[in-house]
Amino acid sequence: MRLPKHVTICEVGTRDGFQIEPEFIPTELKVEVVDRLSEAGVPRIEVTSFVHPRVVPALRDAEAVMAKIARRPGTVYAALVPNDKGALRAVDAGVDVIHTVVSASESHNLANVNMTIADSLEKLRAVGRVARRAGKPVIAGVSTSFGCPFEGPVPPSQVERVVTQLVDMGAQGISLADTTGVANPLQVTRVLEHLIPKFAAIEWTLHTHDTRAMAIPNILAAMECGVTRFDASIGGLGGCPFAPGASGNVCTEDLVHCLHAMEIGTGIDLARLIATSTRVQEIVGRALPGQIIKAGPSQRRYPLPDGVALRLPKGVR
Ligand code: COA
Numbered sequence: 086m087r088l089p090k091h092v093t094i095c096e097v098g099t100r101d102g103f104q105i106e107p108e109f110i111p112t113e114l115k116v117e118v119v120d121r122l123s124e125a126g127v128p129r130i131e132v133t134s135f136v137h138p139r140v141v142p143a144l145r146d147a148e149a150v151m152a153k154i155a156r157r158p159g160t161v162y163a164a165l166v167p168n169d170k171g172a173l174r175a176v177d178a179g180v181d182v183i184h185t186v187v188s189a190s191e192s193h194n195l196a197n198v199n200m201t202i203a204d205s206l207e208k209l210r211a212v213g214r215v216a217r218r219a220g221k222p223v224i225a226g227v228s229t230s231f232g233c234p235f236e237g238p239v240p241p242s243q244v245e246r247v248v249t250q251l252v253d254m255g256a257q258g259i260s261l262a263d264t265t266g267v268a269n270p271l272q273v274t275r276v277l278e279h280l281i282p283k284f285a286a287i288e289w290t291l292h293t294h295d296t297r298a299m300a301i302p303n304i305l306a307a308m309e310c311g312v313t314r315f316d317a318s319i320g321g322l323g324g325c326p327f328a329p330g331a332s333g334n335v336c337t338e339d340l341v342h343c344l345h346a347m348e349i350g351t352g353i354d355l356a357r358l359i360a361t362s363t364r365v366q367e368i369v370g371r372a373l374p375g376q377i378i379k380a381g382p383s384q385r386r387y388p389l390p391d392g393v394a395l396r397l398p399k400g401v402r
């Protein structure tokens with residue numbers, strides 16, 4: 086396998102995850118989670134989104150969250166915006182990086198942001214201008230890049246058309262999103278091999294959902310193609326409220342555990358990450374899909390059953 090030495094994880098649980106929580110999570114608890122993540126060494130955090138508060142009431146406290154987090158030097162704090170109004174709010178709130186969203190399929194874009202793709206791209210052009218004036222980089226996300234819950238397969242040529250316009254408007258990075266967890270590793274390879282050579286200057290991110298247990302295999306495929314940036318959510322929180330059947334992102338601590346086991350660095354303290362996931366489970370009041378929090382890391386050892394120790398051949402243990 087051709088694996089990188091280091092990858093950059095962007096935690097999206099407090100946005101992609103908290104946006105869909107049925108009970109409003111109080112601002113102080115959102116702030117606590119963001120601060121625990123930065124203390125665990127997570128290098129990038131998509132803290133919240135600046136969207137219409139009626140459309141996503143769970144994140145209506147975006148400004149307050151940004152104002153109250155403890156900014157850890159070196160941590161990059163991003164937020165998602167759908168339009169220039171969101172970008173202005175995000176800049177005022179002090180985000181470091183602006184994440185945008187548009188879908189590769191018309192149906193999902195209409196369901197998600199109530200606009201055609203063309204209208205969204207027009208709004209994102211305005212976002213680009215706001216970001217440039219403020220000196221903030223833009224990472225443009227493309228939802229349903231590997232398939233749409235309404236339309237089915239999305240051809241790579243369609244993703245390419247959207248990416249071309251996002252690059253034109255000044256996006257430094259593109260985040261390809263498998264919004265409903267339909268991608269498989271072969272498809273990820275095909276899409277990335279189609280796109281990466283065409284946009285030499287772009288930093289690519291893969292945003293996965295683990296809806297069908299294919300997120301980590303897809304991340305492996307993307308690493309083989311040279312991608313080193315991945316979104317993940319603590320505990321595996323998440324889902325898109327505007328995509329039926331969507332469930333959580335790849336679980337951050339499971340991904341970090343897998344990467345560390347393969348000697349790929351993340352800069353993240355796994356024990357602190359697992360402690361954060363435990364706290365998030367308390368906050369949302371239920372167990373989350375992550376596996377490492379249940380199984381423990383692969384180095385975990387159990388006490389020998391009674392009697393076995395005495396019968397072990399010499400030199401074992
Ligand atoms: N933040 C706050 N308010 C916003 C806003 C933003 N980013 N963008 C628009 N508005 C306000 C407008 O000011 C206007 O307010 P008014 O009625 O008081 O004049 C109102 O919303 C309607 O504006 P319009 O441009 O017609 O927006 P819309 O109602 O069609 O909604 C979006 C479009 C994009 C704002 C909305 O669909 C949205 O926020 N979607 C986000 C979905 C999401 O987060 N999905 C999950 C992420 S993948």
Ligand code: ZN
Nearest residue numbers: 101262264292
């Ligand atoms: Zn997502």
